[in-house]
Amino acid sequence: MEIAESMEGESEMKNLLKVCVSVGTCLCYCYGIGKVVGGGVRRLIFLLPIISLFLFLPLTLSTVHLSGTVGFFLAWLANFKLILFAFQKGPLSHPNISFPRFAALACLPIKIKQKPHFHTHPLIYAAKGLAVAVMVKIYDYAHLIHPNLLMCLYCFHIYFLLEIILAAVAAVARALLGLELEPQFDNPIRSTSLQDFWGRRWNLMVTTILRPTVYEPTLRAAMPFLGPRWAPLPAVLGTFVVSGLMHELILFYIGRLRPTFLMTAFFLLHGLCLTLEIVLKRALTASCRLPWFLSGPLTAGFVFATCTCLFLPEFIRCRIDVRAFQEYADLGHLVKNLASQFFHAK
Incomplete structure (x- = not known):
């Protein structure tokens, strides 16, 4: 049993090494494209093969922690940054950027x-x-x-x-x-509204990348039809829909099961409720709003309730909890064996 687990772990490390080499090679290509191809649709066409490959690479990994993390960093963060880079926007378009910084900014949550x-x-x-x-x-x-x-x-x-x-x-x-x-969390438990939770406290790294790729383009598209007062509403809703679909993709990398779109429903529900919250805030004066000691617990209760009904059951359906705990146990055995070999060598 231990030999089989060791072989599986060794195979996973080899696959991870192949992914790292592939990503490095792809980013060399992207960096070069940025030097010779002007921004716009033409550059996007040159980058599409890399974007497609980054969607595939997480499938070469099988462990919960690696497939989920690599999927998040490549299929979501890196691809969205490359799309911005195609149109000379985002962190990769910084003038005179060196390749090491380009590569780090492309596939890691850093600035x-x-x-x-x-x-x-x-x-x-x-x-x-x-x-x-x-x-x-x-x-x-x-x-x-x-x-x-x-x-x-x-x-x-x-x-x-x-x-x-x-x-x-x-x-x-x-x-x-x-x-x-990039800051990831800012005391999300202290949130006093859904707008505060999603916009300023939870998963700020994702907020940073979704704002220029989804929210702002949708806002500009809606502006001629709805005007500056109401155009943010479909922009907010569209951002939550995209976030839900990307979470479905990450879940597929980890569990390899047919999606039920319950996770998308979770984000769609929060998008709708956040849109309603924005409308109510505009309709009510500050004196009519709930005080923080009431709005805080209500926000936390709503987030926990919807999370337990729609979000976390998808993880359990894929047995992610069981597999993750087994990986913790395997890691513990590995550390124990390495420590034993180290002390015996002495």
Whole structure:
């Protein structure tokens, strides 16, 4: 059994290496295209083969953590940035950009450091890592835990794990290239509205890339028909629909199951509710709005309720939780074996 697991892990590492080499080669090509082909549809045509390949590469990986992370970085972030680059927009179009920075900006959630930035203390990430380890242990007793409480644990698990992964990427980027990680979260639990949650606190990296690729083009298209007051509404709704479809794609990379579009329904529901919230805010004066100590719990309750009904069940349907816990166990065995070999060598 251990030999089979070792062989599978070795095969996955080889596949990851192939993906890295392929991505590096593709980005060399994109960097060169940017030097010789002007921005516009013509450059987009030259970049379409790379965009297509980036949609395929995550399928070469099988583990939950690698397929999901690589899918997110390549199929979503890198492809959207390349689309912006085709029209001389976005971070890749920075003048006189070097290739190392071009490659890092293309496929990682980072931005060029403009000024000193406050960094979360490493002990905070250590505490969150410990919390994830404790939750993984608690899952051994999942049969004794109420399903709703288990869903809440999954929510915090995803939140903490994302922060840890992105903090690791930030440390590498900062050390090698002097680049700064785009902020990912800003205390989402303190959100006082859906607009506050999605626009300023949760997954800010995705907000940053969706704004110029989906929101702003939709806003410009709707402006002649709806005017500046109401044009943002279809732009917001369209952004949530695209986000839902991209989440379906990431879920497919991880689970390889036919999509049910429940996750898209989750984002569509939030898009509709956020649109309604914007309309109500414009219709009501500030004195008629709920105070923060009421709107905060209502926002958190709505997010948790819809997440447990539409978002997290898709992860469980794909057995992502079970597979992820097995990967944690395999990693633990690997670390244990390496430590044992190290001390025996001494």
